[in-house]
Amino acid sequence: MCVADDVLDGIELNEQPWFRHDAEVTATGLLAMIGRLPVLVRECLVVSWRTSRLDSMVSFGSTVLSALCTAFGLLATTDVLSRLFSSVPTAERLVAALPAIGAVVGAMVLRSAFSEVGSWARARLDPLLSQAVDEEVVALTTRVELAAFDDPDFHDQVQRVSMTSRGPTMLLWAVHATISGFTGLLAISGALGVLHPVLLPLILLAAVPSTWASIRSARVGYRTSTGVAAARRRRNVLDNLMTQRPAAAEIRSYTMRSHLLAEFGRIYRWITAYELRAVRKQQLTGIWGDVFGGLATGLVYTALGLLLWSGQVELAVAATAVLAIQRAGSATGQALHGVNQAYEAGLFYEDYLRFRAEAGDRAEATGHRAPPADADRIVVEDVTFAYPTADEPALSGVSVRVSPGEVVALVGGNGSGKTTLAKIISGLYLPGQGTVTWGGVSHQDIDRARLRERIAVIAQDFTHWPFTAGQNIAIGRHDSGRSLEEALAASGASDVVTRLAHGLDTMLDPSYRGGTDLSGGQWQRIAVARGLYRDAPLLVCDEPTAALDARSEHAIFETIRRHAAQRTVLMITHRLASVRWADRIYVLENGKVAEEGTHASLMARKGIYAEMFTLQSRAYTEEG
Numbered sequence: 061m062c063v064a065d066d067v068l069d070g071i072e073l074n075e076q077p078w079f080r081h082d083a084e085v086t087a088t089g090l091l092a093m094i095g096r097l098p099v100l101v102r103e104c105l106v107v108s109w110r111t112s113r114l115d116s117m118v119s120f121g122s123t124v125l126s127a128l129c130t131a132f133g134l135l136a137t138t139d140v141l142s143r144l145f146s147s148v149p150t151a152e153r154l155v156a157a158l159p160a161i162g163a164v165v166g167a168m169v170l171r172s173a174f175s176e177v178g179s180w181a182r183a184r185l186d187p188l189l190s191q192a193v194d195e196e197v198v199a200l201t202t203r204v205e206l207a208a209f210d211d212p213d214f215h216d217q218v219q220r221v222s223m224t225s226r227g228p229t230m231l232l233w234a235v236h237a238t239i240s241g242f243t244g245l246l247a248i249s250g251a252l253g254v255l256h257p258v259l260l261p262l263i264l265l266a267a268v269p270s271t272w273a274s275i276r277s278a279r280v281g282y283r284t285s286t287g288v289a290a291a292r293r294r295r296n297v298l299d300n301l302m303t304q305r306p307a308a309a310e311i312r313s314y315t316m317r318s319h320l321l322a323e324f325g326r327i328y329r330w331i332t333a334y335e336l337r338a339v340r341k342q343q344l345t346g347i348w349g350d351v352f353g354g355l356a357t358g359l360v361y362t363a364l365g366l367l368l369w370s371g372q373v374e375l376a377v378a379a380t381a382v383l384a385i386q387r388a389g390s391a392t393g394q395a396l397h398g399v400n401q402a403y404e405a406g407l408f409y410e411d412y413l414r415f416r417a418e419a420g421d422r423a424e425a426t427g428h429r430a431p432p433a434d435a436d437r438i439v440v441e442d443v444t445f446a447y448p449t450a451d452e453p454a455l456s457g458v459s460v461r462v463s464p465g466e467v468v469a470l471v472g473g474n475g476s477g478k479t480t481l482a483k484i485i486s487g488l489y490l491p492g493q494g495t496v497t498w499g500g501v502s503h504q505d506i507d508r509a510r511l512r513e514r515i516a517v518i519a520q521d522f523t524h525w526p527f528t529a530g531q532n533i534a535i536g537r538h539d540s541g542r543s544l545e546e547a548l549a550a551s552g553a554s555d556v557v558t559r560l561a562h563g564l565d566t567m568l569d570p571s572y573r574g575g576t577d578l579s580g581g582q583w584q585r586i587a588v589a590r591g592l593y594r595d596a597p598l599l600v601c602d603e604p605t606a607a608l609d610a611r612s613e614h615a616i617f618e619t620i621r622r623h624a625a626q627r628t629v630l631m632i633t634h635r636l637a638s639v640r641w642a643d644r645i646y647v648l649e650n651g652k653v654a655e656e657g658t659h660a661s662l663m664a665r666k667g668i669y670a671e672m673f674t675l676q677s678r679a680y681t682e683e684g
């Protein structure tokens with residue numbers, strides 16, 4: 061029975077909205093996996109080869125050579141024994157056996173040497189492969205469509221691949237163990253076949269129970285690992301919330317500690333119970349494997365004894381057979397361990413390949429046409445957009461236009477779709493239906509990365525980068541060689557930076573030595589400076605002054621206005637007094653454009669805008 065189907069000690073997570081268990085993924089059958097192993101192994105060898113050719117060659121070469129030495133050593137051993145058991149006088153027997161003994165010793169020394177060289181090469185490959193895989197995962201993750209981050213399936217995959225980024229390394233080790241085990245087994249099988257034909261099938265029979273046990277155990281391990289992926293992600297999120305700075309104050313002020321600890325403990329207990337159940341299953345499987353494996357080995361020795369007793373084999377042959385059986389036991393063990401590891405690593409490696417494929421499928425769709433000079437001439441036509449998890453579209457049938465040099469404002473109530481529309485205009489989200497053109501080039505044809513070079517976004521939820529103040533402003537334009545002073549002065553961030561202990565070189569994160577933090581308004585000025593420093597033809601401002609005091613807010617709007625003299629500006633704000641001077645105002649409601657016009661025309665219309673504006677201005681007048 062699948063562990064995931066169990067209800068664990070009354071701790072039920074299946075009904076939690078965030079919990080998801082991918083039964084399809086965990087149901088990978090043994091035969092299906094064995095069928096896929098050649099492809100996986102080939103992929104893995106390609107990764108290894110790309111990572112380090114020399115280490116790959118040394119590693120594989122020495123594995124094969126070491127196995128050949130084992131086989132040669134066994135044949136030489138047979139030779140030694142047959143000479144020692146011959147009927148000539150003892151001294152002559154010893155002398156006759158000396159070359160073969162030398163060959164055995166030589167084979168053993170060479171085998172150890174190859175084995176050590178192989179281990180050394182693999183030990184080198186190990187961190188190199190991990191680095192290559194980790195770098196690839198991060199590179200792929202940062203290349204996917206932004207919308208993937210709104211999809212829990214993608215997050216679960218990222219979690220799984222981060223847990224199993226050692227998959228390729230594991231698989232490589234497993235392939236080595238398998239090659240080494242099977243090469244040895246092949247040579248020994250040859251020797252056993254020569255000694256007596258019944259010995260070989262008996263040895264293979266003896267291996268069946270442990271094969272079954274280790275494969276079953278590997279499957280349970282993999283199912284456990286995937287079964288707890290969503291719960292682990294949730295636990296890690298809670299862990300970070302409780303141990304990192306951003307939520308530290310709120311946890312205390314909202315007295316959330318006991319609630320969070322209880323939730324953390326509940327999820328942790330569930331994960332542990334799940335894992336313990338798997339451990340019990342694996343142990344039981346191992347015990348049964350050992351019991352039947354022992355019985356089967358006993359059967360092999362009994363058969364050998366019977367062959368000896370019935371005179372079908374000589375004593376010397378029986379002695380060689382015992383040695384061969386022991387060697388075969390360890391070679392079979394190694395080969396099985398390799399196959400088992402390959403199976404287990406293959407399951408994890410599949411996750412890695414699946415993630416690679418998925419990240420490839422989710423990679424940003426982009427055209428190849430360079431954005432034209434007037435890319436800030438934007439036409440949004442009949443656009444509909446839905447977030448992956450939402451039932452209702454965030455935007456439906458939206459049409460707006462922005463002309464070069466214009467200031468266009470998006471206003472509307474919370475959740476009306478302003479930020480979503482701004483992200484579509486900035487080339488961050490693709491429309492589900494409808495079209496967007498920049499300078500007449502459609503969203504399907506335009507090179508979105510190059511388009512974004514031409515856009516500066518001051519986002520509502522901008523990032524507080526744990527870098528220096530200077531890096532926080534110049535981010536994305538590090539090598540532009542432009543002076544920061546102008547952006548600092550225009551955004552009002554000069555004052556903020558002047559007060560910092562090391563000016564622009566001050567680390568803006570107090571969790572690092574020498575670091576400090578800024579107030580919300582000071583951060584906002586840094587974000588505005590970042591947007592202005594980017595010096596792009598289109599500036600998108602999403603609530604750029606929400607955290608600013610009245611004087612700073614006024615100053616920022618003045619700056620944006622001045623900026624607008626040479627640039628195009630798309631502005632989202634709830635401060636309607638600040639959009640009076642916009643060339644055009646779009647009022648959004650429930651994901652649709654409800655009104656459109658200048659301040660004067662919208663006021664004259666006496667619709668939503670006029671109502672919102674009047675409410676706001678009345679509030680100020682009444683307070684005044």
Ligand SMILES: Nc1ncnc2c1ncn2[C@@H]1O[C@H](COP(=O)(O)OP(=O)(O)OP(=O)(O)O)[C@@H](O)[C@H]1O
Pocket residue numbers: 210447448449450454472473474475476477478479480481520
């Ligand atoms: N990542 C997301 N996944 C699902 N739904 C989302 C996501 N982000 C936003 N939404 C939903 O899409 C709708 C539009 O959101 P959007 O952020 O565009 O509104 P907004 O007008 O900018 O709101 P506000 O004034 O509060 O900033 C809302 O109903 C919101 O709940």
